[in-house]
Amino acid sequence: MGKVVTLGEVLLRLSTSPGIRIPLAQSFHVQYGGAEANVAISLANYGHEVYLASKLPESNILSESVNRHLQSFGVSTRFIKEGSGRLGTYYLETGIGERGSNVIYDRAYSSFSMISKNEWEDEEMFKDADIFHVSGITPALSLYWRELTIELIKQARESGCKISFDINYRSKLWNQSEAGKTLRKILPFVDYCSAGKLDALYLLGISESSGKDEMSHYYRAIQREFSNIKVLYSTKREIISATANKLTGYLWNKGKLYSSTTHCMEPIVDRVGGGDAFSGGVLHGILEQMNPQKIIDFGTAASALKHTVEGDCNQFNAEEVIRFSSLGSGKITR
Amino acid sequence: MGKVVTLGEVLLRLSTSPGIRIPLAQSFHVQYGGAEANVAISLANYGHEVYLASKLPESNILSESVNRHLQSFGVSTRFIKEGSGRLGTYYLETGIGERGSNVIYDRAYSSFSMISKNEWEDEEMFKDADIFHVSGITPALSLYWRELTIELIKQARESGCKISFDINYRSKLWNQSEAGKTLRKILPFVDYCSAGKLDALYLLGISESSGKDEMSHYYRAIQREFSNIKVLYSTKREIISATANKLTGYLWNKGKLYSSTTHCMEPIVDRVGGGDAFSGGVLHGILEQMNPQKIIDFGTAASALKHTVEGDCNQFNAEEVIRFSSLGSGKITR
Amino acid sequence: MGKVVTLGEVLLRLSTSPGIRIPLAQSFHVQYGGAEANVAISLANYGHEVYLASKLPESNILSESVNRHLQSFGVSTRFIKEGSGRLGTYYLETGIGERGSNVIYDRAYSSFSMISKNEWEDEEMFKDADIFHVSGITPALSLYWRELTIELIKQARESGCKISFDINYRSKLWNQSEAGKTLRKILPFVDYCSAGKLDALYLLGISESSGKDEMSHYYRAIQREFSNIKVLYSTKREIISATANKLTGYLWNKGKLYSSTTHCMEPIVDRVGGGDAFSGGVLHGILEQMNPQKIIDFGTAASALKHTVEGDCNQFNAEEVIRFSSLGSGKITR
Amino acid sequence: MGKVVTLGEVLLRLSTSPGIRIPLAQSFHVQYGGAEANVAISLANYGHEVYLASKLPESNILSESVNRHLQSFGVSTRFIKEGSGRLGTYYLETGIGERGSNVIYDRAYSSFSMISKNEWEDEEMFKDADIFHVSGITPALSLYWRELTIELIKQARESGCKISFDINYRSKLWNQSEAGKTLRKILPFVDYCSAGKLDALYLLGISESSGKDEMSHYYRAIQREFSNIKVLYSTKREIISATANKLTGYLWNKGKLYSSTTHCMEPIVDRVGGGDAFSGGVLHGILEQMNPQKIIDFGTAASALKHTVEGDCNQFNAEEVIRFSSLGSGKITR
Amino acid sequence: MGKVVTLGEVLLRLSTSPGIRIPLAQSFHVQYGGAEANVAISLANYGHEVYLASKLPESNILSESVNRHLQSFGVSTRFIKEGSGRLGTYYLETGIGERGSNVIYDRAYSSFSMISKNEWEDEEMFKDADIFHVSGITPALSLYWRELTIELIKQARESGCKISFDINYRSKLWNQSEAGKTLRKILPFVDYCSAGKLDALYLLGISESSGKDEMSHYYRAIQREFSNIKVLYSTKREIISATANKLTGYLWNKGKLYSSTTHCMEPIVDRVGGGDAFSGGVLHGILEQMNPQKIIDFGTAASALKHTVEGDCNQFNAEEVIRFSSLGSGKITR
């Protein structure tokens, strides 16, 4: 089992039951999550020693809620700072059928986004760590975070840590040009990278593929530019409706493309965090030194499984993910 | 934006959660609705000035519930009378999958159905109104309502109001022969009419179409008899199960048939009021002077969207209906 | 209408809402059921006089819960004994989509399973009874129950009762060899038997069919060995996901195979007890002397209907099952 | 154990959670009850053989709900007729603290209230019955019911049955003068009568007591006029708030007054049916030939216990009522 | 009936069920409210024509939720602006018994608090208005709001409007010295003022009363300084626990003190908005020209009634408040 450090913001999610619009909702479902926190929980479920570096409002019971959530899955909260600012929040009007979900962000002025110096400078956070994982949401939060993210990545590499990066582009936080510029500064340090077709086209300026094997085209082009990246991976999601999606995972390793079987996810209980569960699964495969086909099968199964439960995070251990892969869709176990 | 007056009964709906039969239900979901009230709410959501003419039991907190429901969407309750009688009620044992929903009516002796004189005679209800909308449920409620409906339609026309009529045949309220006779008295005054194939065949006695373009056949025949009707429209619903339906809208204008794209509605959250949302959408298109293709696209999208929320009424504004049409099924907005 | 006696254990089921895993569940749904109790309830719903012979913990409010459940459907609890031991329990982590349900049994040491003598020896339980129904779960519960089941079957036959037996093999209770041995002792007394392909292959040692009409092959072989069996029946379930299954019923009578239409069950609300609802429907058909095609249609419809409601037991009366068969999938009744 | 027949209407109750007003309620709690049905359930819980004579709408799933409710407690539904009309309904806006509960009746036109002939004339309903119980609500329902109640009481007496009558005056159903006249026709046939101070003063015209022992005064006066009445009983309820009441039971037998200890009921979960639980308890005491002090203690404890559970009916057996009396307020049993 | 304009911020309230702490809450109750909005709703319930002037985030479904909430009670949203910023939010960990409720504010950066110019300058908002009501929370929100509040008060007075002001001091928004300074600028324009003992002592620097009739002492002193104030009023709340409070209302008019009966509120469902319901009741009394004793009785009853329902606002009409006062605590109405 490995040791992993992740870095990122945790948000409070307030969502409606499917079929209920926000103005008629008399209650909201409460969840806590964030891209990197979700990856941390996945990896803790698989038995790794995992830390989340983050920042929360001080003396605030919502911060305690976040800590309890992480601890319940065995994620260490030792590197979570507290200070001024609020807890980032978002509202999710849950979609169903033809009507997609609608996200209303209320995350400005959060404690994490307003960080203004490296609060982990003197920590021995990366000592003996195998992987440092961060997503593109973190540098998107502020100009200072664009610097600090790189600073922390360098700090991690000095400790001999591999760098895992999920591009995770969010158009509501920054634009393609800003994101592209920052990515070009980060990717030279990255070992494992979750990047998809749209990232290649719009953020990294790679030309569109006209051929059949498009994923190989994009991954080959990315790796040509950033030869330090050892593993590239992403999912392709076919959206039939908010309730029915098809999901296939792709992984590029040593010049070869691997793809998973396609999961027909219907009904989807909750798609938020599906990508994080995928990253968590792939990183587990890497840490466990699985072969590339097993990695992509495991990661995609983990993501499909995540879609069957409420909440942002994957709640299954490795044995359950494997049994799910082998059992066949929908079989009862009794 | 226009001014619209609708007329009709509001009922209390008591329904079970899907999967629960009435004898095992420890609670019922509570909703308020009625064909014309639902159209009123749709049009108020789209920004029009809307009034519902109706009647409720006096000094009864259920009447207050109805008023609050209508007001919350901006429908004026100024022309709602109060008097003796009860609030009409119905029970809905919600279907799922192969098992269709089951409606148990308990609407006899309601304040509205027992109206015995024109209580709106002296109101300036139709002044400056663009449309007066009523459905076939209202004349079905009593012999007197068959007269009064026509009287109010005439009163509206005298104010220069267009007449909108939704045939809305309910076999539990009257039979085909009674309905047909009344319809023949009403339709000569109607400008916009929601009528489908079954109405044409069984209420208006139009011969069955053997050709491909059957909707044109029926609409042409109706318009031949009632040349005053400018717009005819209806949906065709393909029922795969209580949970999965396909919905296509048709509109006949100036001798030409327009049809919408087909919406695959799965899962359906609540189909009650789907037809009213369709009428509301079409009337909005007419009031906004959209072209016929836009009208039928908007109306059908509004109806499909209504199927994704609990309750009888459409809860979306015009911008949301349009975004829904253009976004593609199930896309998340974040 | 007939008189039926069933024999078996009743369990408490504690289940999660779909989308919620057990560790995050703040509440469990509560249901009571058991293979034979479910058949009893079905038959009581259809108007027969039905008794369940069972045993429950004494002076325990959970036993009262079981009695109330049975009585509410009109099943007589007159032959339910009370004594030491616990109420058998199981946890159901409800599946959805690709993720199948997971059953965690906690049924050891139950009052029923620990029965150590024929507590119904002196009862006139079988007097005038038409059918005595038991399933393969009962002999699987203990070595003594293997004997007692046969003893009670013989006692029933002496009263002129027909024997109905549902093989209902559960690998967590005994292995194939043990089950096969016991079955060979029971089947010679059986009149109506629910047995499927897997039972034929693995419990009764019948050779695999290579032909098209495999069900005839298996039934013919079983009847060759146990010529006393008059009716054989089972369902074939095609599992697309935990939420979508296809179900077809088969019945073998006088050397001829009858099959039902295939029911597309989507979404499935609760599949537990689906087989019991099928047996209940078939036995009703037999008691009502329907022709074989009607029997298998009724039984399969009853089972499909059961999948649309929460809880182990079929809650529909005969008229509702028949209306469901004839109405067409998903039609609203209003 | 005895055999008891009760006669009365069963209503559907739709209520809000405390703290929620009807216009804001998105769901209603569902209960079934009626004064005589509640007494029937109490007596069935205590082990007696109990029948409810009533009438429900035919082919209506709400009627099935009522039957299941009664059967679950072991009350026989054999003498429940079905026919035209609706199921009487009422809404309960549940009070709390200073704000009392508010009842909105919607019971007109019910199947039971519209009975127009003795539908039990040819039944052997009273054969071997010990007690026939009816309350003053039944004759209040219609002019015909005033006759039929007396007819059925006479029919019962011919079978050797004792008559139990609970005055249960409801000002919304009839006025004091009408009630008084009918009571004077019924009371000459009554053996056991639940009547309180207000009944004595306003319905029976007994002069107000100026002395201390007012209950003796009223009971003595009633018995002076109706010497056939062997037992008179009632509770005195001190209302501190909707949530806190004090309850004391009184019983008059052979010229002597017995009173129970005073129960401090706080918080009250549901007071509807509290009087019926009291009557049920007293009748059980009479059937079991307890001494008068035990009867009034048991009846009052049963009523206090009823106030601690949701729903109209007492759900406790005799042993639980007795344990409750002896254990002391609020003791945990573990 | 009068016309009233109120001005203030509306917040989203997210609260737990009593007995559940925030970190274990899987859902939050959703309410919308604000001091002045609550007063507006009370007055609309009593039949007045009421407007709320406020500001909400633009193109945000939470703003639509606020509008629907206000409209459902008949409050006009015509003077609600939309613009940048967020919707102010707060979390309420609901107290019970000895444990008081805990409020966690998250209201910074709201659209209303960030207003930077008089957005109602050109509106005819105060035309024909009888009362303009605002509370001390509004000037506490920003330095600019201290100016703008006074500017709007002057604008209102120019239209001949009376000024109603509720001091409503919140220590988390500003300190006593800041509040005192602003109050001295506002009070010279005020006609009706809700002020209590603590306001007199700590904000207005009035000396402590040593005598019995302390309320007269404080009111006399306030009126000595601000002789323009015609009516002063407040409640005294005796806190036994979070669940049990005693409430007495006081009103000072023309040199005389009036006090209400004391309401024993137990259990309290929701105390948030209790003061606003009191102000709303008093203002109704003033508008209806009740005598002072009736005003203070009505206002205090309205406040006590508010404590019996969930949510920030009083949901009762004038007739219900009066019936509540006269009926006596906890009486059932049936």
Next chain:
Amino acid sequence: MGKVVTLGEVLLRLSTSPGIRIPLAQSFHVQYGGAEANVAISLANYGHEVYLASKLPESNILSESVNRHLQSFGVSTRFIKEGSGRLGTYYLETGIGERGSNVIYDRAYSSFSMISKNEWEDEEMFKDADIFHVSGITPALSLYWRELTIELIKQARESGCKISFDINYRSKLWNQSEAGKTLRKILPFVDYCSAGKLDALYLLGISESSGKDEMSHYYRAIQREFSNIKVLYSTKREIISATANKLTGYLWNKGKLYSSTTHCMEPIVDRVGGGDAFSGGVLHGILEQMNPQKIIDFGTAASALKHTVEGDCNQFNAEEVIRFSSLGSGKITR
């Protein structure tokens, strides 16, 4: 901050909402707890390093539920073993008002109770630990546990650990004579002991006190026999009803009795675990070297606070307990 090891069984609790009896419950609330686990959680909340030694069924998702519960509060699960057997369960029919709660145990055959050797023999569990805490429930579980408890206590003492013991007598697990015998073997090793009047009288055979200061009498007598015990403590609970209790804490140290203020707990949300919260609070005071008066005030406040939340465990940190003590009953914090 200290290091604490506790030892004990964790049970699954299934409970009804107040007002609902088990036979009518359609869902049960789910909680996990146990006397020593609850103490562990309290101490972890106060910032100590805490371990629970226990045993759970292997490969069982209910075991994972228990682990997540403990981890969420920061209790280490490192010394929790897994093996055969079930998870002990109990049902709680929640009392209210006069009706006390009713516990139905289903804890036989649990993994923990069936332990048959010292599974912690080779662990360095007690290294550097300050306190080892166990309650009388553990030795009550089996004859072997009577030995093993003492063996583990000795093992702890060898590591220099203080022994904390809560007598916690449960009559359903063993009788007074068995308990007394075992206690006399355990108490000679104990440093801090929770023991009350009934323990002194019935388990330790101390004569009844006739004087006023009875707690001093009992504690003096216990200490006379077991002079090794440094601190004795317990609460006195006055039970007005299941909903209202008064609670006073007593502590005996160096020959002197200290008592807390009396907490009026009304309404009680959940009294299960109230004693464990008290022990947890007292042990925190001891670890923090508070003076005896502060210890007993803190411990009793912690217990009172626990009664205001659902679930077995105290969920408050030390700062919250102290604020609760100082704030005064029911004050809102805003």
